[in-house]
Amino acid sequence: MTTATVDFASVFEIAQVVFAAMVDGDEGLLVPRDDGDDSDDDGAGAGIADPVMSWVEVHGPYSGRTAVITGAETAHALVRALLGDGDAPVTDADLVDAFGEIANVVGGNVKALLPGQGTLGLPKVATSLPPTADPLVLTLRLAWRGEPLDIAVWLTQEEEGGNR
Amino acid sequence: MRALVIDDSRVMRRIVAGNLHTLGFETFEAADGQEALDLLAAGEQADLACVDWNMPVMDGLTFVTKVRADPELRGMTLMMVTTESEQSQIVRALAAGAHEYLIKPFTPDAIREKLEWLGLVPVGEHV
Numbered sequence: 001m002t003t004a005t006v007d008f009a010s011v012f013e014i015a016q017v018v019f020a021a022m023v024d025g026d027e028g029l030l031v032p033r034d035d036g037d038d039s040d041d042d043g044a045g046a047g048i049a050d051p052v053m054s055w056v057e058v059h060g061p062y063s064g065r066t067a068v069i070t071g072a073e074t075a076h077a078l079v080r081a082l083l084g085d086g087d088a089p090v091t092d093a094d095l096v097d098a099f100g101e102i103a104n105v106v107g108g109n110v111k112a113l114l115p116g117q118g119t120l121g122l123p124k125v126a127t128s129l130p131p132t133a134d135p136l137v138l139t140l141r142l143a144w145r146g147e148p149l150d151i152a153v154w155l156t157q158e159e160e161g162g163n164r
Numbered sequence: 165m166r167a168l169v170i171d172d173s174r175v176m177r178r179i180v181a182g183n184l185h186t187l188g189f190e191t192f193e194a195a196d197g198q199e200a201l202d203l204l205a206a207g208e209q210a211d212l213a214c215v216d217w218n219m220p221v222m223d224g225l226t227f228v229t230k231v232r233a234d235p236e237l238r239g240m241t242l243m244m245v246t247t248e249s250e251q252s253q254i255v256r257a258l259a260a261g262a263h264e265y266l267i268k269p270f271t272p273d274a275i276r277e278k279l280e281w282l283g284l285v286p287v288g289e290h291v
Contacts, residue, residue: 021269022179082175098175104218105268108247117252120218122172 005113006153012140014109015151018102019144023081033143044129044139044152045069054099054125056107060118064134064155066107068099072127074147075099096125110153165284168210169193170200170227171245172219176268180214180245183275187285196220197227204231210240212284214266217246217257225260232261241282245270 012032019030044067045051052075055067070078076090079098100123111118134154142149167189171177174195181191192208194200196219204210213231215224224244231237243264244257254265264278279285 018269021271079175083178094175097173101173101176104173105247108218108268109249111247112249117250120247122218122220 006110006138006155008138008140010113011106011110011138011151011153012142015106015140015142018105018109022102022105023078030142030144030149033141033148044136044150048148048150052095052099052125052127053129054103054123055129056103056123057121058107058111058114058118059121060158061116062114062118062155062157064137064153065129065132066103066110067129067152067154068103068106068149069152070144070149071147074144074149077147078102078144100125106151114155165189165211166209167191167212167214168200168203168208168240169214170195170197170219170224171214171216172196173216176216176245180275183272184212184214186272187276187279197222197224197230200227201230204237212241212243212279212282214243214245215262217244217248217253225257228257228260228262241284243278243282 016030020026048069048071050072051069052072053067053069055065057065075095079090079094080088082098083094104123108120111120132154134156136152137155138153140151142151165188167184169177169180169191172195177193184191194203198221215227217224224246228242231240231242242262243266244262245266245268247268249267257265264282266275266278276285280287
């Protein structure tokens with residue numbers, strides 16, 4: 001599998017740009033947590049209480065998904081920041097729309113790191129991720145405004161003819 | 165100037181429309197390509213359409229193709245605003261008839277520069 005371009009530095013750069021452009025208006029509020037890259041430990045979202053996940057799937061030369069995982073309170077704070085609504089309550093529709101769009105933009109740019117032309121699915125939001133046969137290749141352990149937030153990438157290179 | 169913002173994400177429509185308002189546009193919105201076509205068929209007019217690529221019901225590339233096939237909509241400028249950032253996708257969109265291509269995430273300066281290039285915003289007019 002050729003996933004050399006999907007590494008901590010490239011995905012972190014994408015995430016920083018996305019959060020700066022869409023959420024914070026400035027860079028620096030999304031930073032590595034601890035040593036940042038813990039792809040060998042308990043998996044994406046481990047240790048995040050009351051987690052909420054948003055993800056997009058990619059199909060084509062590669063199959064897989066990119067997910068953004070954080071605690072529910074932090075997800076709501078992210079949505080409020082994105083909507084610019086101050087302390088207004090976040091509805092489920094807002095959460096699905098805005099938190100999903102963050103995964104969509106991060107995942108779309110991660111897809112661009114991969115060779116070949118894949119297709120991106122529509123974003124989904126839930127409190128758990130559906131099972132996948134694709135291996136977890138990268139977990140970014142980050143903090144946004146001091147709260148834990150993981151970005152994880154699962155990828156499998158499809159064999160020629162579309163079979164794994 | 166009127167702009168039609170087409171995106172299945174309400175928050176993204178809000179972000180795009182907010183940038184366009186700052187640049188002097190009046191905006192209206194659709195959640196997918198079919199809804200946008202329906203609005204245009206009902207008589208809504210737009211000088212510019214900002215179109216997401218991946219949407220349910222009708223995606224942005226299909227919308228662009230259908231608009232380009234309709235002589236009555238030939239005067240509308242089409243700008244894809246999408247996460248699809250591979251060169252091959254950009255070529256596909258431009259070949260289908262999009263005039264410009266803006267990759268998400270974008271900054272206010274990036275959208276202004278694209279619209280300046282398209283002649284829809286005076287060059288150097290920083291609001």
